[in-house]
Amino acid sequence: MKFAYRFSNLYGAVYRQGNLSFSKDGNNVISPIGNRVSVFDLKNNSSETLPFSTVKNITCVGLSPDGGLAIVVDEDGAAQIISLITRAVLQHFHFHKPVSSIRFSPDGRKLVVTKENVALLYHAPGKHREYNALVLDKTYYGPYDETTCIDWTTDSKCFAVGSKDMSTWVFGAERWANLIYYSLGGHKDLVVGCFFEKESLDLYTVSQDGALCVWESDTEPSGLVLTKKVAEKEEEKESSLEEGEEAEEGGSRAQVIRGKADIRKSSSVSSRHFFNKEGEFNNLTCASFHKDTHILVTGFASGVFHLHELPEFNLIHSLSISDQRISSVVMNCSGDWIGFGCSGMGQLLVWEWQSESYVFKQQGHFNNMASLAYSPDGQYIVTGGDDGKVKVWNTNSGLCFVTFTEHTSSITHVTFTSSGFVIVSASLDGTVRAYDLHRYRNFRTFTSPRPVQFSSLAVDFSGELVSAGAQDSFEIFIWSMQTGRLLEVLAGHAGPVSSLCFSPVQSILASASWDKTVRIWDMIDSWQTKETLPLPADGLAVSYRPDGQELAVATLDGEISFWVPQDATQTGSIAGRHDLVMGRKESEKITAKQSAKGKSFTALCYSADGASILAGGQSRFVCIYNVKEQILMKKFEVSCNLSFDAMEEFLDRRKMTEFGSLALVDEGAGDGDGVQLSLPGVRKGDMSSRHFKPEIRVSSLRFSPTGRSWAATTTEGLLVYSLDGSMIFDPYDLDLDVTPASVRRQLRLKEWTSAIVLAFRLNEHALTQEVLETVPHKEIPVVCGSLPDVYVEKLLFFLAGCLEKSAHLQFYLSWAQNLLLLHGQKLKNRSGAILPTIQSLQKTFNPQPTLLSHNPPLEFP
Template identity: 40%
Template sequence: MKFNYKLQRLCGAYYGNPSTTDTFGGNGQGNGSNLLYTSNGNTLISSVSNRIQVLDLKSNTVRTLPLEARSNIKCMAMSPNDTLLLVVDVNSYAMIINFVRGVVLHRFKFKRKVRYASFSPCGQYIAVTHGKHVQVWFAPNHLRKEFSPLVLHRTYTGQSSDVTRIEWSSDSSVIMACSRDCTARIWTLHTTRDFIPVTLSGHKTQIIGAYFGYDEKNRINSAFTISEDGALVTWNAKVESFEQQPKEDIDLPPSNEFEAQVDDAVDFFSGGANRIKVDFANDDLTQGHHLVEIRWVYGVRHYFNQQGAKVVVTSYNQSSKLLAIGFSSGVFGIYEMPSVSNIHTLSVGSGQLISSCILNSTGEWLALGCPTSQQLLVWEWRSETYILKQRGHAYGMRCMAYSPDGVVVCTGGEDGKIKLWNATSGFCYVTFEQSHQAPVTAVCFANSSVVLTASLDGTVRAHDLHRYRTFKTLTTPTPVQFLSLAVDPSGEIVTAGSMDPFHIYSWNLQTGKLLDVLTGHSGPVCNIAYQQSGGTLASASWDGTVKLWDLYKGDIPTESLQHSSDVVCVACRPDGKEICSGMINGVLSFWDVENAKLKYEIDGRRDITGGRKMNDRMTANNNAASRYFTSVCYSADGSCILAGGNSKYVCIYEVSQQMLLKKFQVTFNRSLDGVLDQLNSKNMTDFGPMDDHADSGDETNYNKIHLPGAKRGDDGSRSGKVEVLTMQVGFSSTGREWATVSGEGLHVYSLDEDMIFDPISLTESVTPDAVMNKLEIGEYGLALRMALHLNEFKLVRRVLENTPFASIPLVVRSIGPEQLERLLQFLGKIMDGSPHVEFYLEWCLELLNSHGIHMDKYRGQFMRAFRSVHKSVQTKHDELKTICNENRYNLDFIEDQARLVTTTTAVKANGMSDE
């Protein structure tokens, strides 16, 4: 089993900062960053806390870049050729990323707060807001690393408050910046003779957006600014002629000498290399030079009347002349410029502030981001349809479960909602809104089409994944709060453990009748699990015991396994011969089910310990509130176990050797609490760490006491940090990926897709050229065996697709048992993106016919690979089913036409024979 798992995607949150509780707090870390489109307009880039999501709107897939910022991301900027991505976090730490490869090229820090950044249209400069100033830097080279990647070109000043937004002219020669002092200021990129920076002041509140207007010759002839109070002011650029007044009292040098001195001065300040000789008769001059004789005149004022709602964000598309406005009430509007006529107005939800909006290059798709609900929308205004609509769980996720075929991931949240995620694309396709009235505590699958959920509202509900409805609600005679849930291997008996009283309830899923109430625990039943090979139920409780129940023989427990501390989690090995239990002292215990004896223990306290919270008086190693595992899960073959808990780490252990194989840190986001192992010494005092909010004057905020079991902190606090936790972990049935639930969402880790060289049974004659030679002479079986020895994906795929359809049975029979698992893994991987459905289905059918008995005999060895193939086949089946259902009437019409042609041909043939 390989363990080179990498984070593939972060589901459950596609916009905003779910790791911050103060969405509109004073530190400004709750708002999401801006959204970006690529140059073709088919890919959307969004930030989620300190990670970057890349959403392909054509293929409907999402991926997470394999990098992290230090803290929550504040703003992003993309180069015009889609090669460089600039990311700045809330603490002004920046990264320059090679977007194509997903590699960080440079890291640095700005000295002042950065609110907005933008690449110039030519791609040679980067403009950033730097407090009250605007800094323009030379863009670095994306092909190589440099010692000093950013070189400052110039700092532009003149505004009395923080700059909020920057706008470039189309030829990158003019910059316009908006400020909180209710003004917009215009500069030229390079020093231009006779040009004086212009300040546009005509608003009562801060300016949110400012854009240029152009004439037929691509010259700037207007500008319009939008303020927070919903006012849009149009500014017209008029040519102003200056009369030359003779000045007899000043002794001026000759004109030629005076112009030479001016040119030398301009060369001195601009560097000489970028200066263009001013000649207003020449049409090749930049837009900055045409602004020299321009006088800006106050034009027309428009108002966006939205019942007192404030303008939060704007976006303008120059090619289509469309202006998009987002309001604080959740309403967004699309207007045609320069007439400011309303084309479309829609609300994304009551009270949902729109913090980011952007139009793609063609102006057809409008992307909207709402940080309060972690909602991301892509709206096509012409057809009035959603291209994309994704929304996460409010207040975070709490539990998750993989479907038996590994195609679907079900999550339950603190908001009482149930969401289904496609494991391949990463998108949510179903949400059960009114499922529960309280947080969902447990989720499990009865089969591939039925999912069960338990909640603190005292109900267990069954949901149909074909009709997308709740078809059964299971309750108890007296109201209880459920903490755990499990279903037997047959999918008929549902059991749930409660908090108080400490009982286990079992129902018949088909009839909904309460079958039995199991008693015996003296503490809350926090976790239960079934053996896959029988009807034995294992229940873990805070009373320090794990009880084994045989549901078919009565309510008397067969055994009670005593532990030294409270038990918080339990898991059964797939073969049912071993169970694993986790205690609050960080120890994992492994028990033999048949003999009810302890086999061995793994002390994971040192493995899971890490992270010091802001109010901790001591280091993480000496903290009395020790870390421990709250969720465990066996791998498909039962050789390894995955464990996660109230820590930033998730550990994988080898069971037989009691050895830590690998440890994953789910996040490095410093906006979370408990990420750093050592705190900054400047915040340390004689009484312990100094709180971030100690200077506010409220003594109750300093080292405030948290309630036991509360993970969100004091609800009365104005702001705070969320602690990093992993509530639940789970392996996919294919074994190629696993997932964990944290405060940021659903982290999905999958095996690295890079080629892995396997030198088993290799000789000097086994080379890629030899494989191709065997293909040319028709020895397909030998070519496939040699390609499997080389273990190169592209080579194996080429051999499979070059094998004739009629030769597949013979080639499959030539494969030995030692290469069978490897061939199954390649088939499962190739089928995901291959259009040759029938061809690869024939491979799967022949494998079952020829080697089905061997795979059934050693099912533990082939389970992971077989489930991977089954997942690919199931995905293809669902895709074809959808296409056939949508084209049912077309297929019936084609069938009728074919039948009619056949009948007509037969009639004509009979007529000719009669003649």
């Protein structure tokens, strides 16, 4: 169970594309992120990424009215039915075409899916016990172009579908005698949104050119009647009706048939409104309507959003949230909060329009992540990206609480000092910056005598020396953290310095370079080279073991070599090229097996006990090796998203055209929303724009100081794998007499020590917690003293986990204090093995900044 790490969370990305959704209670935002789905809890300020993934990026999400089910559909039309309660995939389904939108009916019995110019009506899953979860009921044809949006009436009798052919179609969900379908025209651009009034057939339609049409109907929804065949079936089921009731039904039917003519006559535009009144053309990109409060929210390509009250079209707010287009907008059930998604910047915002304040504001790295580092207590993760931003994430909530934007170019490396309150970052802009987590400011900037690009960074264990390696001058610069002065420039490498690492126990610096050497520098003895380690290929990454007695180096030939730095002797090596399993790119004409021959590991990290090493590189796999045995223990596939490049294994002749590979053929224009003046002769968009698929890779890896989790910066974002999130039954020394009943029997007999031992042998968290909280407070010292040695470490680790979540702080702190006082000397002799547990306790003891406990999770500039 030591390597049973499972996907835990995804940081660094909050929104990519698709539609946002609020949960039934309105407190959670459900956002698609690539091929995964994240749930952001606005009340508890936390985020959770669901443990499933689709084959390609998710384009639309449909949420059931009761909030229990979600249907996610990717770019190819492959769908998954997800239980939001158990976080499990219930069924896979394929629509065989890209799906534009999906919507459940308000009663939860029907489901409409639109693809191309067709609307498909399904029986919603979960309402009936049937073999197939999705059963097709009807297929509706009407629009001539692709469909864009769906909306249902309040009573689930009809639904409307908007299209790119500038028309809106109203269909009946049942076989109504006086409404089969109806087409509404009047717009001059594609329809972005269509919305029914509450308990009415009145309709609002919004088009991309900023026009709002109001359609009124004289017929009420209660005036719709079923056709004769359907009505006869219904009458057979209800044959016990009285004659008076039948007469009333006949009268209402005659009245509705007259309404059939009325609905055709009255379905006309009663009023038309325009958003672009000042003549500034600005595309309307998304819209949402709240039926109870009659508020319409519209988002535009310039980052502006409007709030209007309908049907009078009174302007409530007009605000700008960014300079990028708003891709998705949604209102919660109460109508108080509005969620916005901006795909260009990777932003997710929740705005409370009545108080005019942000409830939630998060933004991920909109370019690739380059580096990450854990704080010494494992409470925070800092990341640096190609967008020049340094972000700090809380590992408990999964949210970013501060962003530093002082760098002007890509960040190559970030790290924490040993105190945990200072972050240091290196960038290609020629500066190394230090940030204070108490005041959230850049308090120190380190520069070189002449401009260079820093590609690596390291800080010594005391936090006094800061070193950075240059990729163009081949030098290593040493600064003092206290004074900010340049202390020394270390020269000797004949190639770019790719990686730096300080020894955890003394002031010795190891530097790996492309000149096929690793140099060991003594920071105390005149900054001289202590040893030079020859490598078989270019050095890419170097890492010290936590005790400082071993050095691991990754080279360009795909090998990991291990050295004793004191006497410069090599103790072993691992050939990891076959473990990378690199996929071929779309533009390459070789297989993945041949492509992997030129790949290598670019990131290394030792585990907390030093027995294992984590390695990743230009591949979708992360490998864990046993250092002593030098064998592969486990491989983790960080992504299965085919929307990324370098994921395919074999050549596909179906993607070869007469002009070459389909990936190299330019398909033409982008969306053109940011183009003011297009090129002469261009009908749509900017013909100079290019589209590319990002390549999957792992740029940085780190083990948590507690040893219970590890994180990797990938093209997808910051992936966290943990042992704690997985439900694994791992009993210890189990026999037939160890049962929950026997544990509770010992509790009734007040045999506290025996009950604790039996609970740990079963290894069930809830039972162990029940036993501990049953022990009287005054009996804790006696129980701790009589506890066998093998269970002391288990109990300490259990207490570390309880202190993070439980409200009984004093009670669990008493357990921890008595264990450490009574068994401190024995634990000291096993300090190496128990180090992760002690660090996990330390993580709980350290106070968090007041910013996290009192303010909502906003990002600070």
